Amino acid sequence: MNADAKSILWALxxxxxxxxxxxxIGVGVLLGxxxxxxxxxxxxxxxxxxxxxxxxxxxxxxxxxxxxxxPRQYNEKPLPMYGIPQSRRVRGLPEEAIAEYEKIAEAxxxxxxxxxxxxxxALADLKDxxxxxxxxxxxxxxxxxxxxxxxxxxxxxxxxxRQAPSPTRWIEMPPHPPIPSEDNP
Numbered sequence: 001m002n003a004d005a006k007s008i009l010w011a012l013x014x015x016x017x018x019x020x021x022x023x024x025i026g027v028g029v030l031l032g033x034x035x036x037x038x039x040x041x042x043x044x045x046x047x048x049x050x051x052x053x054x055x056x057x058x059x060x061x062x063x064x065x066x067x068x069x070x071p072r073q074y075n076e077k078p079l080p081m082y083g084i085p086q087s088r089r090v091r092g093l094p095e096e097a098i099a100e101y102e103k104i105a106e107a108x109x110x111x112x113x114x115x116x117x118x119x120x121x122a123l124a125d126l127k128d129x130x131x132x133x134x135x136x137x138x139x140x141x142x143x144x145x146x147x148x149x150x151x152x153x154x155x156x157x158x159x160x161x162r163q164a165p166s167p168t169r170w171i172e173m174p175p176h177p178p179i180p181s182e183d184n185p
Contacts, residue, residue: 004063011056019052080104080111089117094125105142112148115139116155123159132160 026045033039085100098118105114115135122132136156143149 008056008060008063012053012060015052015056019049022046022049022052077108080108080113082113082117085114085117089121089125094121097121105139109142110145110148112139112143112152115143115152119156119159129160132156 022045026042026049028042029038029045030042033042082104085097085104088094088100089097098121101114101118101121104111105118108114115138118135119132119139122128122135136152139152140149143152
């Protein structure tokens, strides 16, 4: 139980005792009421009891909903932006994409994604397994979380193994005759 919930429950308890007393008095007055004035007095005690517990009950019900719109926790550091290196890779600029991922890896040493992406670019786009191995080794050295290191090793092995093998033979196709067109039958 967090500190806010404890403070709300403590306020309910502190205010609940006087509210219970006011409620009991109101019930007693209503049970013995013979005229409208006495009934109104009994309802007045109910109103006093409601005033005692209204604040903590409203807070108890409103805070979970309010935290959806106004959270109490904020990121002290901005999140990494992967859009720039991804767009550079899509445009066919793998070296610039690697440079941008290097910047992200320097700024966010706990992030595994830049290392995975650099390995992917080196293997898939540049066809350079030695450079991919360098990215892998550097990623292992930078990452401190053992789970992230294991994930990096697993993804590196899978990425390295899924690369298409070089062709073992080359089949020469005979040249095709030109296709006749309307101008040249």
